[in-house]
Amino acid sequence: MSQAQSQYPGESRESFMARVHEALGRTRTEKPSEPPPQADQNIVRLARPGDDLVAMFEERAKITGMKVIPIAAADMTKRIVSLLEELGARKLVVGVGSLPQALGLKDSLRRKNYEVIDWASSPGLEVQFEADAGITDVHAALAETGTLICNSDAGHSRGLSLVPSVHLAIVRRSDILPDMFDYWARLKGIPGSQLPSSMAFITGPSKTADIEGELIKGVHGPKDVHIFFVQDA
Amino acid sequence: MKVSFFVTCLTDTFYPRTAIAAVKVLEHLGCEVDFPQEQTCCGQPMYNTGFHDDSRDLARRMVRVFEHSDHVVTPSGSCAAMIRDYYPDLLKDDPAYAQGGIDLAAKTFEFIEFLVNVLKVDLKAMQARWEGQVTYHYSCHLRGIGVTDEAVRVMKQIDGLDYVPLPKQDQCCGFGGAFSIKYPPISGAMVNDKVGCIASTKAPIVVSNDAGCTMNIAGACRRQGVAVGFKSLPEIIAEGLGLLPVEQPDPVTTPASS
Amino acid sequence: MAQTPVDPLAFTPPSMHGEHLLDPPLPYDITKRASAASVNIQLQQFVANGTTAKDSARKLVMPATFGEHVDDVRALAGSIKQHTLDHLDYYLEQFIDRATEAGVKVHFAADSKQANAICLEIARQNNVKLCLKSKSMVTEETHLLPALESIGVKTIETDLGEFILQLDNDAPSHLVAPMIHKDRTAVGRAFARELGVPYTDVPTELTQIARQYLRALYPKADMGISGGNFLVAETGSVVICTNEGNGRLCTSAPRIHVAFVGIEKMVPTLSHLGVLLKVLARSSTAQPLTCYTHIMTGPKRAHEHDGPEEMHIILLDNQRTQILREETREMLRCIRCGACLNACPVYRKIGGHAYGAVYSGPIGSLITPMLRGLDNYKDLPNASSLCGACYEACPVKINIPKYLVQLRADIVKSNLGKKADAVFFRTWAMTLKHSLLYRMGGWFQSRMFRLQAGRTLRKGSPYSARGWLNKLPGPFKGWTDQRDMPTPPAKNFRHWWHEHQKSKGQ
Numbered sequence A: 001m002s003q004a005q006s007q008y009p010g011e012s013r014e015s016f017m018a019r020v021h022e023a024l025g026r027t028r029t030e031k032p033s034e035p036p037p038q039a040d041q042n043i044v045r046l047a048r049p050g051d052d053l054v055a056m057f058e059e060r061a062k063i064t065g066m067k068v069i070p071i072a073a074a075d076m077t078k079r080i081v082s083l084l085e086e087l088g089a090r091k092l093v094v095g096v097g098s099l100p101q102a103l104g105l106k107d108s109l110r111r112k113n114y115e116v117i118d119w120a121s122s123p124g125l126e127v128q129f130e131a132d133a134g135i136t137d138v139h140a141a142l143a144e145t146g147t148l149i150c151n152s153d154a155g156h157s158r159g160l161s162l163v164p165s166v167h168l169a170i171v172r173r174s175d176i177l178p179d180m181f182d183y184w185a186r187l188k189g190i191p192g193s194q195l196p197s198s199m200a201f202i203t204g205p206s207k208t209a210d211i212e213g214e215l216i217k218g219v220h221g222p223k224d225v226h227i228f229f230v231q232d233a
Numbered sequence B: 001m002k003v004s005f006f007v008t009c010l011t012d013t014f015y016p017r018t019a020i021a022a023v024k025v026l027e028h029l030g031c032e033v034d035f036p037q038e039q040t041c042c043g044q045p046m047y048n049t050g051f052h053d054d055s056r057d058l059a060r061r062m063v064r065v066f067e068h069s070d071h072v073v074t075p076s077g078s079c080a081a082m083i084r085d086y087y088p089d090l091l092k093d094d095p096a097y098a099q100g101g102i103d104l105a106a107k108t109f110e111f112i113e114f115l116v117n118v119l120k121v122d123l124k125a126m127q128a129r130w131e132g133q134v135t136y137h138y139s140c141h142l143r144g145i146g147v148t149d150e151a152v153r154v155m156k157q158i159d160g161l162d163y164v165p166l167p168k169q170d171q172c173c174g175f176g177g178a179f180s181i182k183y184p185p186i187s188g189a190m191v192n193d194k195v196g197c198i199a200s201t202k203a204p205i206v207v208s209n210d211a212g213c214t215m216n217i218a219g220a221c222r223r224q225g226v227a228v229g230f231k232s233l234p235e236i237i238a239e240g241l242g243l244l245p246v247e248q249p250d251p252v253t254t255p256a257s258s
Numbered sequence C: 001m002a003q004t005p006v007d008p009l010a011f012t013p014p015s016m017h018g019e020h021l022l023d024p025p026l027p028y029d030i031t032k033r034a035s036a037a038s039v040n041i042q043l044q045q046f047v048a049n050g051t052t053a054k055d056s057a058r059k060l061v062m063p064a065t066f067g068e069h070v071d072d073v074r075a076l077a078g079s080i081k082q083h084t085l086d087h088l089d090y091y092l093e094q095f096i097d098r099a100t101e102a103g104v105k106v107h108f109a110a111d112s113k114q115a116n117a118i119c120l121e122i123a124r125q126n127n128v129k130l131c132l133k134s135k136s137m138v139t140e141e142t143h144l145l146p147a148l149e150s151i152g153v154k155t156i157e158t159d160l161g162e163f164i165l166q167l168d169n170d171a172p173s174h175l176v177a178p179m180i181h182k183d184r185t186a187v188g189r190a191f192a193r194e195l196g197v198p199y200t201d202v203p204t205e206l207t208q209i210a211r212q213y214l215r216a217l218y219p220k221a222d223m224g225i226s227g228g229n230f231l232v233a234e235t236g237s238v239v240i241c242t243n244e245g246n247g248r249l250c251t252s253a254p255r256i257h258v259a260f261v262g263i264e265k266m267v268p269t270l271s272h273l274g275v276l277l278k279v280l281a282r283s284s285t286a287q288p289l290t291c292y293t294h295i296m297t298g299p300k301r302a303h304e305h306d307g308p309e310e311m312h313i314i315l316l317d318n319q320r321t322q323i324l325r326e327e328t329r330e331m332l333r334c335i336r337c338g339a340c341l342n343a344c345p346v347y348r349k350i351g352g353h354a355y356g357a358v359y360s361g362p363i364g365s366l367i368t369p370m371l372r373g374l375d376n377y378k379d380l381p382n383a384s385s386l387c388g389a390c391y392e393a394c395p396v397k398i399n400i401p402k403y404l405v406q407l408r409a410d411i412v413k414s415n416l417g418k419k420a421d422a423v424f425f426r427t428w429a430m431t432l433k434h435s436l437l438y439r440m441g442g443w444f445q446s447r448m449f450r451l452q453a454g455r456t457l458r459k460g461s462p463y464s465a466r467g468w469l470n471k472l473p474g475p476f477k478g479w480t481d482q483r484d485m486p487t488p489p490a491k492n493f494r495h496w497w498h499e500h501q502k503s504k505g506q
Helices: A013-024 A053-063 A073-087 A098-102 A105-111 A126-130 A180-187 B009-014 B016-028 B044-048 B052-065 B077-090 B098-107 B111-118 B140-145 B150-156 B184-201 B211-224 B233-240 C031-038 C041-086 C088-101 C112-125 C137-141 C144-150 C160-167 C184-195 C203-220 C246-250 C270-284 C329-333 C339-343 C345-350 C361-372 C389-393 C400-413 C419-432 C435-456 C474-482 C493-503
Strands: A067-071 A091-095 A133-137 A140-142 A147-151 A166-172 A198-202 A224-230 B002-005 B032-034 B071-074 B108-110 B129-136 B159-164 B205-207 B229-231 C104-109 C130-133 C154-157 C223-226 C230-232 C237-242 C256-262 C292-296 C310-316
Touching: A013 C088, A013 C104, A053 A067, A053 A224, A067 A073, A073 A098, A073 A105, A073 A133, A073 A166, A073 A224, A091 A105, A091 A126, A098 A105, A098 A133, A098 A166, A126 C203, A140 A180, A147 A166, A180 C270, B002 B016, B009 B016, B009 B211, B009 C435, B009 C493, B016 B032, B016 B233, B016 C493, B044 B052, B044 B077, B044 C400, B044 C419, B052 B077, B052 B098, B052 C419, B071 B077, B071 B098, B071 B111, B077 B098, B077 B108, B077 B140, B098 B108, B108 B111, B111 B150, B111 B233, B129 B150, B129 B233, B140 C389, B150 B159, B150 B233, B184 B211, B184 C031, B184 C345, B184 C474, B205 B211, B211 B229, B211 C474, B229 B233, C031 C041, C031 C345, C041 C088, C041 C270, C041 C329, C041 C339, C041 C345, C088 C104, C088 C310, C104 C112, C112 C144, C112 C223, C112 C256, C112 C310, C130 C144, C130 C203, C130 C246, C137 C144, C137 C256, C144 C154, C154 C160, C160 C184, C160 C203, C184 C203, C203 C246, C223 C246, C230 C270, C237 C246, C237 C270, C246 C292, C270 C292, C329 C361, C339 C361, C339 C389, C361 C389, C361 C400, C389 C400, C419 C435
Parallel strands: A067 A224, A091 A133, A133 A166, A166 A224, B002 B032, B002 B071, B071 B108, B129 B159, B129 B205, B205 B229, C104 C310, C130 C154, C130 C223, C223 C256, C256 C310
Antiparallel strands: A140 A147, A147 A198, A198 C292, C230 C237, C237 C292
């Protein structure tokens, strides 16, 4: 598939690929004669459906420095407010789907006089810099590594789990998948153009050890991640 | 069991007692040991410095010298690694020697590896006894042939041997053949690190099996004034089984300077 | 004279980029820097401690995670990369098509110059004034920063380590921990000087200052630049694995995102990405995953609220197709984890700047000569004891020692080596081909040594008592510069064997 005259400098796809062909000892692109090695093998799978996924997720999330707060669904607003009070957070950005929406989380927060910034009507993520905390749910969570998967879509922006210094993540028991291979399986067959433009696997608060190897949290991204772990959903 | 002994150039000249000990132990364990006289060098120095035509000639020579051997046992881990890891590749394009290279690689063993993994020696059962406090340097090329803690396991089978682990045991001592002569500041920094680790154990004896490593580390200990003695594990085993008289470890100081 | 802190939006980084460090005069001779490094106590301490800690952590975490299958997992990861490289044409084409369908503008850069030119044109077309960068070794390779600055684009590094290096005319010295060589007081001085803040050398305070500065810039940046840890052919995605958050911010806040990625970063599918993710961070820093794995597939969609409007991927060749040839292809498996740097006893002593190139350590010793000319970097494949710690550490099983030796053979074949070496080794090889010559040579050598050893000769067993030399002549003096030389005992093994056979009646 040759490209129309590009308005940018650089090579044409054809001449670029020609060097690749030459290095491989071919004159044109050939489909591989054998399939790639099978990725999803037992030796690399680190969590299985039969494992105690709840305990595993909790333990591994904690090791990365995220805090895990087990709650019942009915207590969600109460527990979140309690933490916000403790943190002294007043301005919030909230991006949640199904369960928290059903529980009316955003409205409850507004009624309790938290300023819930309407980030959706302001393009980009600049306005999210004003928030003290970002509250999101997750698209999935991995027991294998204690990872939160936060993707961008109509109800969730990239910045919610990234810009505010504190990230509150609502994870339901039913969000937890054993291993990342189980997540890839969900995406199988979806063409790239229909995937979210951004999928973020979050495994801990923002960290660095650049200065003399000293571990410091909260470099650019959130300094603290609090996971509200809904046991009964 | 028939064993052909490959002494290696450095061991033959600089540490013959190590080789003598190895042969005595093999014979004591019931092996029929022969020594093909035509052997010279495995060609590793030429291979490592990029003179591959020459190292290929020497590889072919080795294949011929040990053609009729069932097992080839050598006290040098780096020579065993040369043969096992590189001979097949080095000779793969020579139809007359390709199979020979593969065969030689398949039947070549480092001495301690041979004792533990082939002869399955149990020195405790054999009532080996040797008094002394030692620390042990792991020679890099044992990595290449998959030898890990065989030497430590053997030492722990010997009654009276007090084994002290060496910090950063498997960090390279900086010999690397020509490397030690061509890059003195780097090689020197590496061997001095090793000497520091040895000194920190306060052990009076260093067990080092590869002749190159031993020459390097012993020479550095002497230069730094760290008064330790060097012994190879084959010697300890031979002495422990009463096959060789117990000898003072090879000191880095001399009567005149001690 | 009290300083006032510079306003982040008015801040202009210095225009020197540590070029003297990673771009020294060629051909590069390692001696001076290696010698200086080996006596630099602070460097020894920082580099040795940093690398040893990570290496030990990796050695614990990999078996703790994969049990007895560590080697199989590495073999799997290696075979995935190898398969992709063996069919790089197919997967590249797939990637280009999928990425384009997802809305990415894919560019093709034959070399550094073209890569930079493309980026500059994107900046020009979009009237870019402020550009923020996340960590990318490829952009170091192409010298992107000075190029952008030459057309008036203010470009600021956002990775904490890279930001600090940018402020101090310094350069990265490790693939993953760029300022492993730098101490906190140097950071404090650089911040005070360039940012006008009161001096502090407390790491948490320094980090807070950097956070404040850089976060003020994200909403104002016109363009964000990243590298890419992986390209996923099946979806047309670029993946970056980071810890600080600046990578996600650089690729989400500005209107334009430009990713510079070497073609060797390709993997076939998300599933294959998964295998490599499982070994990358564990080999690098002993983490199960980095804090952020960011999988980017095209610019923001219409229904999304943030993210770049335009996403460009600049695919870079720059001699990678030369390395792609069969005899060196394995080198391209590298996933830039840095495990080999952490394992290497040479790197531990001399640090990254001593290699005189963007890519240092064991993998750097292979790809630097390939990328920049073997004649320019002859020392790199040679300054190694071939200990194999790198091969053991590599999560994709690149046989680094084998390729170091292969490059040494290339140096010999192209007559780039020292003539004296050729004479010495070829002559020595000759004596080894004839057992009589060999034995005579050995005998002569032994006698000479023992003569020289003089009074240091010990009395004792003829098979073990020896003497010492503290000076070797001519080309061998490198040995005795650093250590004494033991001399052979009086008799050798062959002599004993002869006696042994006699005593057995043979």
